[in-house]
Amino acid sequence: MNTIFFKNKPSVIGAYSVVGPKEAEGPLKDYFDKKETDDTFGEKTFEKGEIQMLYKALRGAIKNSKKREEEIDAVICGDLLNQIIVSSFSARLLKTGFLGVYNACSTFSESLIIGSALIDGGFLNNVTCGTSSHFSTAERQYRYPLEFGSIRPPQAQWTVTGAGACVISSHKENFPYITMATIGKVVDYGVKDVYNMGACMAPAGMDTLTTFFKESNTNPSDYDLIVSGDLGAFGSRVLKDLMKEKGYDISTNHVDCGELIYAIAEDEYQGGSGAGCSSSVFCAYIYKLLKAKKLKKVILMATGALLSTLSSQQGESIPSIAHLVVLENV
């Protein structure tokens, strides 16, 4: 059994998003809590800038939840940089416990699962879950120096410069709460194209989503929205097709954070990607719709490609994973 049923309504009592200049000009511009015009966030390097960005998201979420920093028992964070330094150095700026997590771009939903379990089980009182990604730090770590000006193939996506964080707490009236979660398995269909993340991750999304529907005895039509993390335009189409083959129609209520965040033009090709894509879009947009009761029941499923530059250099295909949480208003 991979699906968890929470009994005590762990509530999302605050959320905050921080994005860079490109995201601040996209279709969700009115929803982001903090929009920076300088993508170094006033720091000397992009990496230090990303640390500031995640730290601002964590602090913003805590403030937004009306908790004091001392009331937060732990932050549960991850990011795409080697040794998740963005998360560790952000946590260094806080006086809370720290659990570092990593499942690539599915890290945000992973952190929500662990956070909800720690709250629902009565182990902790308040946790803050967050992730980030940054176009310029990811580009130079995973691909080429920015100065190189490499050309991207049409199946590529654009790493979101963004961070999102939210505070989970024991049940509070009038806040969306997390009712179920499915821990994903590693799925690998043998794709080796490091530019085609959508194709790599869609099968993992299908695996987790079908497992969830079976184990929860629910159907796609039970949910207002089925939100994926960063499958992009192509990956989303693959997911819809794969789900249809399995007998589930998600064509009318599936949206992808990577498609929502940009007015997709030439540069972004298939849309946004990165560990900060799902977290910034969820915290900015989906969470606000839930709080305003415009959505009642939502699946958030972030997918992740579990590769490294070294695994690809050694000829490996790209294993993927998808973790899922259900958020509800009653």
Add this chain to the structure above:
Amino acid sequence: MNTIFFKNKPSVIGAYSVVGPKEAEGPLKDYFDKKETDDTFGEKTFEKGEIQMLYKALRGAIKNSKKREEEIDAVICGDLLNQIIVSSFSARLLKTGFLGVYNACSTFSESLIIGSALIDGGFLNNVTCGTSSHFSTAERQYRYPLEFGSIRPPQAQWTVTGAGACVISSHKENFPYITMATIGKVVDYGVKDVYNMGACMAPAGMDTLTTFFKESNTNPSDYDLIVSGDLGAFGSRVLKDLMKEKGYDISTNHVDCGELIYAIAEDEYQGGSGAGCSSSVFCAYIYKLLKAKKLKKVILMATGALLSTLSSQQGESIPSIAHLVVLENV
């Protein structure tokens, strides 16, 4: 509050350790479950070898626990390679859920905390927690190519080629169980010497240990052993001194996995290190002593240095963390 009290006695019902040739000749040689004479584990690269090593540890622990792979709901793993590919690719070989975690060399105790919470809260039935490290993969990722033959300073440690994994399950009679845990905070005393991990991590160990004694209302003398992960000889001395300053005497019952694993000669300087140091020594040695009732109550606290090569190149000091679990027999 950073300390968790488990109510339902999550039990460690199986454990397994795999080590390389150097560790197989050390003082704990009679305790390791699997000793390899070839540190590539029959693979073409050290990284693929490390994946085999962790996979063997995970599978060995599951077999040792008398569970079938299908009965394991999730593996919770981490390692030192970029994007924790050892864990992801090991999990690809299993049919279970996967939660990737990373807190450097404190990842093993972090995974035990998350695993215990998922079991104790009744969310899952069986989880497998594991970590690994490999001298040759860590050396070329973090320091120099092996062929370079770099000379190490005397404060250096030697990355353990080893993996350890254990299965946590809901309460079973006659197995050691996890009763308490403390989630560590990030602590940074400003040390920048990437060779002196002991000095970086000891303050984090002190912080977590004193927090735990205060919040659990216990004392060092309540425990048969206080086991640290890989502080090494120098770091252990620093921890003992720091604890004494805080009014706690751990001089008679503190041991360090990094000191236990090697007959420390010139090469290893301060002893073993790495995310696989605490897990292989715990699963091979401490767990067997607990099962044989030779130990009654043990603190396992693995410490981690949260740096990357990039954070050090950008002039940052080294933040550290320590997570702690208490294992008991009754």
